[in-house]
Amino acid sequence: MALTHNKSASLEGYTTPNLMRRMACWLYEGMLLFGVVFIAGYLFGTLSQTKNAMDNRHALQAFLFVVFGIYFVWLWAKGQTLAMKTWHIRVLDRTGRPLTQTRALVRYLWSWLWFLPPLLVSWGFDLKGGESLVILVGWVLVWAVLSRFHPKQQFWHDALAGTQLVDTSPPKP
Numbered sequence: 001m002a003l004t005h006n007k008s009a010s011l012e013g014y015t016t017p018n019l020m021r022r023m024a025c026w027l028y029e030g031m032l033l034f035g036v037v038f039i040a041g042y043l044f045g046t047l048s049q050t051k052n053a054m055d056n057r058h059a060l061q062a063f064l065f066v067v068f069g070i071y072f073v074w075l076w077a078k079g080q081t082l083a084m085k086t087w088h089i090r091v092l093d094r095t096g097r098p099l100t101q102t103r104a105l106v107r108y109l110w111s112w113l114w115f116l117p118p119l120l121v122s123w124g125f126d127l128k129g130g131e132s133l134v135i136l137v138g139w140v141l142v143w144a145v146l147s148r149f150h151p152k153q154q155f156w157h158d159a160l161a162g163t164q165l166v167d168t169s170p171p172k173p
Helices: 019-048 057-077 082-086 101-114 116-124 129-149 156-161
Strands: 089-093 163-167
Touching (some): 019 057, 019 082, 019 089, 089 101, 101 116, 101 156, 129 156, 156 163
């Protein structure tokens, strides 16, 4: 189904991709972000002349937050990231229109609900390595499964941001 870009766009005929496909896309997105992190980290280290990885780490984290924001906002405003294109998933607003830059930014900020709660717990209890990883993986699984309770099976950060993921798989022959 072709997406229309007019004011009367509708979501009629679109379905939400199943949870397994959305999570596969999520994992693939994470793998692709390694390249973004590598290039951004190299750029940051070069420009700041950081010699030790622990120097300027909070500035690097802030820089990566901004770089990820630019990456996702720009691509979501175009409809999909490379991972989403591969998995035939598109992000639209609630009315079926492409996201504005502002809506994409709101979605980016709400999407941190995937990571912020376990990061805060790990920081609050001074958890290290393996413990933090268990908390993070556990929370990601809980957050993903919670989408089953949304009326349209959407992730809750999408509901909060006024966005939704739709299946754009080509028709089967």
